[in-house]
Amino acid sequence: MRLFVDTADLEEIKTAVGWGVISGVTTNPTLIARAGRDHETQVKRICELVGDVSAETVTEKRDDLIVEGRRIAAWHKNVIVKVACTPDGLAAGKVLAGEGIRINVTLVFTVNQALLAAAVGAYFVSPFVGRFDDIGEDGTAVVRDIVSAYRQQGITTKVLAASLRHPVHVTQAALAGADIGTMPFKVLESLYKHPLTDLGIERFMADYRKTQEPQAIKR
Numbered sequence: 719m720r721l722f723v724d725t726a727d728l729e730e731i732k733t734a735v736g737w738g739v740i741s742g743v744t745t746n747p748t749l750i751a752r753a754g755r756d757h758e759t760q761v762k763r764i765c766e767l768v769g770d771v772s773a774e775t776v777t778e779k780r781d782d783l784i785v786e787g788r789r790i791a792a793w794h795k796n797v798i799v800k801v802a803c804t805p806d807g808l809a810a811g812k813v814l815a816g817e818g819i820r821i822n823v824t825l826v827f828t829v830n831q832a833l834l835a836a837a838v839g840a841y842f843v844s845p846f847v848g849r850f851d852d853i854g855e856d857g858t859a860v861v862r863d864i865v866s867a868y869r870q871q872g873i874t875t876k877v878l879a880a881s882l883r884h885p886v887h888v889t890q891a892a893l894a895g896a897d898i899g900t901m902p903f904k905v906l907e908s909l910y911k912h913p914l915t916d917l918g919i920e921r922f923m924a925d926y927r928k929t930q931e932p933q934a935i936k937r
């Protein structure tokens with residue numbers, strides 16, 4: 719599973735890219751607003767740092783979405799245009815995909831929605847794990863079912879597990895067969911952490927320091 723970071727914060731993205739573990743970024747209007755910049759400027763900056771940057775449309779009608787999607791796609795070759803899983807969003811997505819623009823169908827919560835996304839030629843489909851859990855459903859099970867349905871049907875749309883809120887979500891998304899998992903920077907950071915790793919380093923360093931003491935040198 720490829721790892722993406724779900725943020726529009728340039729410092730977080732630079733750090734994550736520096737770690738060498740992420741190959742993409744997902745954004746949405748909430749994250750762009752949090753970064754305090756205008757949409758176009760921020761997305762272009764992110765595209766200079768990493769490939770596969772999802773940028774969301776904010777209009778609602780098919781024709782407006784087509785115009786907006788084309789405009790967003792022209793910002794940078796790394797952009798993937800997000801459209802919501804609505805009749806207008808998918809109809810616009812079909813036109814955009816037909817023009818060779820990569821689209822990410824977002825706010826997906828069922829296998830049927832994922833089938834609709836595939837039917838219009840989506841490059842990514844984004845089931846929202848945490849938000850489904852929030853209403854007492856099983857977000858990870860939906861990812862697993864979408865992956866299974868896509869495999870059975872020979873669908874090549876990539877499953878991007880989104881709204882991953884904690885490290886267990888990341889593990890579950892990988893075990894469910896997601897192609898990509900996108901997560902906030904804090905969750906990405908938490909993937910490194912284990913008390914036994916810290917303890918192991920501490921012990922190795924302590925033993926190494928002993929070998930540097932003069933009495934440890936054998937004659």
Ligand code: G3P
Pocket residue numbers: 724744746846848849880881882883900
């Ligand atoms: O990638 C989608 C993500 O931004 C939604 O996350 O935590 O707001 O449900 P969340």
